Amino acid sequence: MSKTFSTADVAKHNKTTDLYIVVDEDVYDLTKFQDEHPGGKKILQRVAGKDASKQFWKYHNEGILKKYKPQLQVGSLDSKKAEAAPAPEPAPPAPAAERKEKVVPSAESGVVVPAPGPAASEEPTEALDPFGSLIPFADPNWYQSYHSPYYNESHAALRAEVREWVENELEPYVTEWDEAKKVPDTIYKQMGERGYLAGLMGVHYPTHLTKNTVKSVSPEKWDLFHEMLLTDELSRTGSGGLVWNLIGGFGIGCPPVVKFGKKKLVERILPDILYGDKRICLAITEPDAGSDVANLTCEAKLSEDGKHYIVNGEKKWITNGIWCDYFTTAVRTGTPESGMSGISVLLIERTEGVSTRKMDCQGVWSSGTTYITFEDVKVPVENLLGKENQGFKVVMTNFNHERIGIIIQCLRFSRVCFEECVKYANKRKTFGQKLINHPVIRLKLAHMARQIEASYAWLENLVFQCQKMGETEAMLRLGGAIAGLKAQATTTFEFCTKEAAQIFGGLAYSRGGQGAKIERLYRDTLAYKIPGGSEEIMLDLSIRQSMRVHKALGMKL
Numbered sequence: 435m436s437k438t439f440s441t442a443d444v445a446k447h448n449k450t451t452d453l454y455i456v457v458d459e460d461v462y463d464l465t466k467f468q469d470e471h472p473g474g475k476k477i478l479q480r481v482a483g484k485d486a487s488k489q490f491w492k493y494h495n496e497g498i499l500k501k502y503k504p505q506l507q508v509g510s511l512d513s514k515k516a517e518a519a520p521a522p523e524p525a526p527p528a529p530a531a532e533r534k535e536k537v538v539p540s541a542e543s544g545v546v547v548p549a550p551g552p553a554a555s556e557e558p559t560e561a562l563d564p565f566g567s568l569i570p571f572a573d574p575n576w577y578q579s580y581h582s583p584y585y586n587e588s589h590a591a592l593r594a595e596v597r598e599w600v601e602n603e604l605e606p607y608v609t610e611w612d613e614a615k616k617v618p619d620t621i622y623k624q625m626g627e628r629g630y631l632a633g634l635m636g637v638h639y640p641t642h643l644t645k646n647t648v649k650s651v652s653p654e655k656w657d658l659f660h661e662m663l664l665t666d667e668l669s670r671t672g673s674g675g676l677v678w679n680l681i682g683g684f685g686i687g688c689p690p691v692v693k694f695g696k697k698k699l700v701e702r703i704l705p706d707i708l709y710g711d712k713r714i715c716l717a718i719t720e721p722d723a724g725s726d727v728a729n730l731t732c733e734a735k736l737s738e739d740g741k742h743y744i745v746n747g748e749k750k751w752i753t754n755g756i757w758c759d760y761f762t763t764a765v766r767t768g769t770p771e772s773g774m775s776g777i778s779v780l781l782i783e784r785t786e787g788v789s790t791r792k793m794d795c796q797g798v799w800s801s802g803t804t805y806i807t808f809e810d811v812k813v814p815v816e817n818l819l820g821k822e823n824q825g826f827k828v829v830m831t832n833f834n835h836e837r838i839g840i841i842i843q844c845l846r847f848s849r850v851c852f853e854e855c856v857k858y859a860n861k862r863k864t865f866g867q868k869l870i871n872h873p874v875i876r877l878k879l880a881h882m883a884r885q886i887e888a889s890y891a892w893l894e895n896l897v898f899q900c901q902k903m904g905e906t907e908a909m910l911r912l913g914g915a916i917a918g919l920k921a922q923a924t925t926t927f928e929f930c931t932k933e934a935a936q937i938f939g940g941l942a943y944s945r946g947g948q949g950a951k952i953e954r955l956y957r958d959t960l961a962y963k964i965p966g967g968s969e970e971i972m973l974d975l976s977i978r979q980s981m982r983v984h985k986a987l988g989m990k991l
């Protein structure tokens with residue numbers, strides 16, 4: 435692989451039986467690959483022995499090279515070696531001690547939500563070093579040296595750590611996994627090993643439950659902005675299926691156990707979950723009850739000896755269900771008419787009477803959307819989360835966390851659409867002009883960017899409020915705003931996929947290839963607009979809830 439070639443050496447490999455090409459000064463042996471090349475072998479034979487960089491970048495994106503490099507690259511041109519030395523490395527970030535850190539979460543025991551220290555908004559810090567492609571609006575603006583009160587060196591370090599993993603080990607394979615409707619189990623396991631699962635619960639980093647920690651951020655520094663950027667960077671894969679596979683079930687199924695589960699239960703089941711050995715999901719929605727949670731019918735009756743609940747009912751559209759060992763399940767313990775005051779939440783373990791079957795859906799293919807039936811399932815009373823008939827509070831507390839997760843993903847997916855479009859519009863020519871030179875294309879990009887940036891600024895503000903307020907106050911005061919932002923994020927996401935598809939044209943209509951992310955995200959939009967509270971319910975709730983809260987705060991009309 436480390437062989438050096440001159441252009442004259444490469445030129446000798448110009449036959450169908452011995453076919454080399456050059457892409458970006460690296461040399462590839464395509465002799466065997468030509469027969470399986472999806473673009474055809476003749477097109478490769480026409481560039482045999484030559485530098486085909488221009489043609490390559492016309493038809494492919496970076497993921498293809500990353501994926502095929504290990505098997506096809508045989509060396510590099512001698513010219514590359516000569517130039518390699520002076521290549522400027524981005525300046526390393528200044529040591530943490532040299533910078534003033536903004537958010538210093540305190541780790542008092544008994545405080546569940548990471549609370550920022552007093553420094554959080556006192557004085558402005560220097561902007562962080564630039565990071566990423568520097569395409570405007572393709573990353574949050576603090577990646578591009580904008581000043582921000584929310585981020586410090588530990589966020590920059592996590593950003594680099596996650597991006598490296600995503601770009602090298604996830605993104606090149608995402609299309610394959612989506613088509614297979616399954617992500618290898620090893621990837622989920624790595625989520626545990628890398629300490630990411632433990633950091634995604636909206637609580638202080640739980641070192642008492644796992645020995646795994648995140649390499650670039652010490653547990654006591656972990657805050658909600660780390661959690662946000664972890665989800666954000668994972669979403670750069672441009673696959674709702676992948677993100678939901680890794681955090682969709684866990685991120686909403688596990689927090690209620692940690693926050694409302696009895697100590698013994700938590701200590702028994704959490705370590706295996708946080709290591710990535712066991713999986714957990716949230717089971718609320720039913721064939722006949724979605725956003726209308728108060729209407730659910732899956733029943734749990736106390737056994738005569740009072741030691742078990744006997745659960746009977748169905749759950750539908752449950753993310754990750756087919757792979758799960760544990761189900762955080764909303765059940766009716768009250769009378770059929772009891773509404774929201776007859777709901778409880780149980781941690782149901784995969785045991786006799788629990789059946790799961792995979793559902794076929796429009797989008798998020800690799801997320802394992804599941805239909806679950808519970809038939810006379812015996813659940814120990816110790817598995818009750820919170821108090822009997824007070825499960826509505828557990829469900830509501832969880833909604834803010836779930837919705838913020840959805841918002842983060844939608845906004846990054848919107849950025850992915852934007853970024854892909856900018857890159858494509860700068861190489862694709864129509865009517866003798868690059869797409870970027872057509873005002874109609876720039877107009878589409880502008881409408882995407884303005885929605886992304888405005889929504890993201892609202893998101894950062896709300897995450898900051900969650901961090902400052904603590905869980906109960908956040909639940910009472912921010913529900914309306916978070917619901918409004920969820921609707922804002924899903925409409926932005928839908929708009930961006932629609933406009934991106936128009937820019938990519940036929941490439942966004944067929945699966946795979948350069949338009950793969952756009953085609954997939956277009957199909958994923960409904961999986962964001964409907965669950966976690968549909969767009970219509972979110973908009974209505976945003977006003978109803980805010981009016982109620984502000985009335986209590988003394989609103990004058």
Ligand code: HEM
Nearest residue numbers: 462472473477478481486489490493494498502946947948
């Ligand atoms: C390292 C060398 C190459 C590899 C690994 C490679 C791989 C691939 C793959 C995986 C696809 C499927 C579409 C996708 O997933 O993007 C594809 C499509 C294609 N490739 Fe290549 N390719 C290589 C070089 C080239 C070169 C040098 C040319 C042109 C001279 C070329 C022309 C095409 C065309 C026209 C398509 C079809 C694009 C479409 O469907 O729109 N490829 N290639």
